[in-house]
Amino acid sequence: MKRRPAPFSADDLIVFLGPSMPEEDALALAPCRVLPPARQGDIWRALSLRPKAIALVDGVFEAQPSVWHHELLAALDAGVAVFGGGSMGALRAAELAPHGMVGVGRIFEAYHRGELVDDSEVALLHADAEHGFRPLTVPLVNVRHAARLAQRAGVLSPREARALVDAAVALFYQDRTWRRVLAAVVEAWRPATREKWDAWAAGGLEDLKREDARACIHAAAAFLASGAPAPARASTRRAPPSSYVRRRRLVEGLCAVEGDLVASEEVLEQLRAAPDAGELAEEGLRRALLAGWARTLGLVPGAEELARVEAEWWARLGVPPGGREAYLAACGLDPHELRRLCEERALERLMLEHAPRLLPDGPSWDEALATEARIRGRWVEAARRLGEPRPRRRKR
Incomplete structure (x- = not known):
């Protein structure tokens, strides 16, 4: 068969x-x-x-x-x-x-x-x-369980069962062996009780x-x-993970790259040493701050906005559908974390699109364009190009 x-x-x-x-x-x-x-x-x-x-x-x-x-x-x-x-x-x-x-x-x-x-x-x-994590002491739940079974079998009276549990409770968990538990309960049990216990326990005690x-x-x-889908997570409201928890997950995570596992902390070390590390971090901070501000204003991106942001991200990376799961694994991301990243980008976009209305007399698109161009030197480059002598047209 x-x-x-x-x-x-x-x-x-x-x-x-x-x-x-x-x-x-x-x-x-x-x-x-x-x-x-x-x-x-x-x-x-x-x-x-x-x-x-x-x-x-x-x-x-x-x-x-x-x-x-x-x-x-x-x-x-x-x-x-x-x-x-x-x-x-x-x-x-x-x-x-x-x-x-x-x-x-x-x-x-x-x-x-x-x-x-x-x-x-x-x-x-x-x-x-090396030794298979073999238990060296007995947990209290197993003593309670044995006491219940022994009482049910008529081996112990209710008082004797309580005495057994009390003796186990009085021992530190690293010292709690059956030999020490039984030695500690000897004064509370009659000799006949110990004989009945030994005969009953000789068949083995159930490990709960x-x-x-x-x-x-x-x-x-x-x-x-x-083949059922994963149980839906209950919709109870809970606070999002703190920044400390997020940092811990970031550095303790793993990335799956072509069958090998790479520590996220090692990836971070390389990125910190990159020439554009500061620029990447600043861009990420701007996005996170804008998204955080958007949440305080009660903004929530819709399903279509999230789908559009994700589609644009995959298109920019040039990752085909068949390679996306592996790419996410190499990023150390799961679908939930990907959704969170797309949500941040969508919220950032909402804030930028509505910038003039977010503050009294808020900044316009042209103001923002001009400010950044001046900071990066692009304004002067454009002005100089426009200031160059223009070639005269030939008369026909």
């Missing part, structure tokens, strides 16, 4: 994974590209790979900056379906569910309902990448984080297999 081809490729799904599940288990679940636990900036960088979906399971914290909400919102804006569950993904999904991030699993549900509020619930100590990681990857894979 021939195996049916996967309805999507491994490049379509990016999974950020670490201690919640071994990489080989994720690859057995679905075609995907597995990346290490997400750090700040990793989602932005992942967008350069042009995925259709992202499954965020694990992420770093404490020792390194955690993945930003802004990155996940940028992925949603770019039309990428974003799923979260298991660990850091459950936290971010609970926070960003109103904006369109899809939360999966029981841990996400507990955060979403407000039953869990602290990120320490999913924290654990784990090995490094792993189960939720599996569910998260399944959900992302099922979405891609369905």
Whole structure:
């Protein structure tokens, strides 16, 4: 029997994974590209790979900056379906569910309902990448889960189950192993309780984080297999990213050039050293300032204006339709960011076209032309040409 081809490729799904599940288990679940636990900036960088979906399971914290909400919102804006569950993904999904991030699993549900509020619930100590991010301690959510199951099975009374959780809460996450948890609860349990627990736990304790990681990857894979469009980002109003966030995305981004990835910061370094760097920056600042002013006045470009600006841009660059996706990837742009650039150009044009009416006794087109020509020396050149002796016409 021939195996049916996967309805999507491994490049379509990016999974950020670490201690919640071994990489080989994720690859057995679905075609995907597995990346290490997400750090700040990793989602932005992942967008350069042009995925259709992202499954965020694990992420770093404490020792390194955690993945930003802004990155996940940028992925949603770019039309990428974003799923979260298991660990850091459950936290971010609970926070960003109103904006369109899809939360999966029981841990996400507990955060979403407000039953869990602290990120320490999913924290654990784990090995490094060389050792497969193997978990070295037990997260508090797994202890809570085991206590519930043991109570349901009649192994623990409600009081004994609470004592187990309390013992785990009292331990720092880097010290919280099952051996230390059980040693800490020994005074609250009778010897017979410990015997029942040991017999029950000998069959293995369910890893809730792993189960939720599996569910998260399944959900992302099922979405891609369905061929459905990305979930529409919720229309909740939110402030645009700050200038600091925009700068961080700019320098931490990646550009895809003929299969290779180039750091945006390296591109910027070359541009800063270019002879016309100052001119480029000034032109960009003028456009940004005019567009910003236009927004404060409540101006919004229409769909036709945006389409015209984009068409003019492609025509000026000479990029045919078939090469535009690759060109955007080399620019480090996604369709949403392209729209933002076109919006700035359209707003700039609106401001320039209506300049005489923007200020009392505002500048005219001819005034602006004359001012710039004088600054660049073009006025004098034109005047001198006109002042040159004109050849006399011959009489017939």
